Amino acid sequence: xxxxxxxxxxxxxxxxxxxxxxxxxxxxxxxxxxxxxxxxxxxxxxxxxxxxxxxxxxxxxxxxxxxxxxxxxxxxxxxxxxxxxxxxxxxxxxxxxxxxxxxxxxxxxxxxxxxxxxxxxxxxxxxxxxxxxxxxxxxxxxxxxxxxxxxxxxxxxxxxxxxxxxxxxxxxxxxxxxxxxxxxxxxxxxxxxxxxxxxxxxxxxxxxxxxxxxxxxxxx
Numbered sequence: 032x033x034x035x036x037x038x039x040x041x042x043x044x045x046x047x048x049x050x051x052x053x054x055x056x057x058x059x060x061x062x063x064x065x066x067x068x069x070x071x072x073x074x075x076x077x078x079x080x081x082x083x084x085x086x087x088x089x090x091x092x093x094x095x096x097x098x099x100x101x102x103x104x105x106x107x108x109x110x111x112x113x114x115x116x117x118x119x120x121x122x123x124x125x126x127x128x129x130x131x132x133x134x135x136x137x138x139x140x141x142x143x144x145x146x147x148x149x150x151x152x153x154x155x156x157x158x159x160x161x162x163x164x165x166x167x168x169x170x171x172x173x174x175x176x177x178x179x180x181x182x183x184x185x186x187x188x189x190x191x192x193x194x195x196x197x198x199x200x201x202x203x204x205x206x207x208x209x210x211x212x213x214x215x216x217x218x219x220x221x222x223x224x225x226x227x228x229x230x231x232x233x234x235x236x237x238x239x240x241x242x243x244x245x246x247x248x249x250x251x
Contacts (some may be wrong), residue, residue, distance in 0.1 A: 049235075050207040053092050056239050063242065064088035064211035064226065066177070067170035072215060074169040075162070079139055084216045091210040095199040098208045098227065102127065102193045109225075111190030112163030113197075116171070119180035120238060122230035124170070125190055125197065126163050132215070132222035136162055156189055163187040170226070178241035197229070209235070 053060065065088055076083035093101060102109070110128045140158045164187050171182040190196045209228040214221055230238070 046205050053207055057090050059239050059242055060090045067173050068213050070169040070173040071166035074165050081218050086214045089212045092207050094205055095202040099194050099199050112187045113190045114167045114187050115185035117183040120182045120234045122234050124167055125227040127225040129223045133159055135217055160187045177245045
């Protein structure tokens with residue numbers, strides 16, 4: 032009979048190895064962010080009929096507590112749009128929009144001039160939801176075309192409480208989460224957006240391995 036301490040030790044080693052694997056492949060994760068969000072920026076530009084550019088993303092590997100602090104300790108509470116991943120890639124993606132980003136989009140759709148964004152009404156969130164659908168869809172489609180993996184996303188939902196909706200307090204304290212930080216320029220105005228990628232099972236390794244094959248990199 033396997034002891035409880037042995038199970039904990041094996042799990043700890045597994046998480047430590049997975050975290051080390053992600054950190055070793057930060058360049059590939061950055062490439063995932065760059066290509067995926069590049070396609071998302073193109074889709075956003077076509078939708079808004081505006082010039083949309085972006086900088087090279089920054090990738091962070093954080094624990095659940097670090098992720099909670101990263102999401103919640105901001106001057107203004109950002110807006111979260113979450114989609115689930117299905118088929119060959121499983122997990123979920125949370126797109127975190129700054130309120131400045133959200134106002135830019137809502138003002139465009141409703142021909143308004145909002146200077147502050149309070150609680151989103153149903154109509155305003157439907158716009159943000161559609162943006163999440165388009166950008167997450169473009170992100171996954173670009174990955175699917177390079178990896179050969181079949182990816183599908185669920186209907187976007189509004190993530191109001193990051194800790195509760197992402198079940199951060201229920202996750203293991205050392206579980207690694209992937210955050211891709213992006214800076215967009217919409218009509219030359221800088222706005223921020225983050226993608227929190229939370230893959231299930233071996234999805235992250237499968238995507239990374241396929242991208243290495245695509246670029247001709249060898250697994251070490």
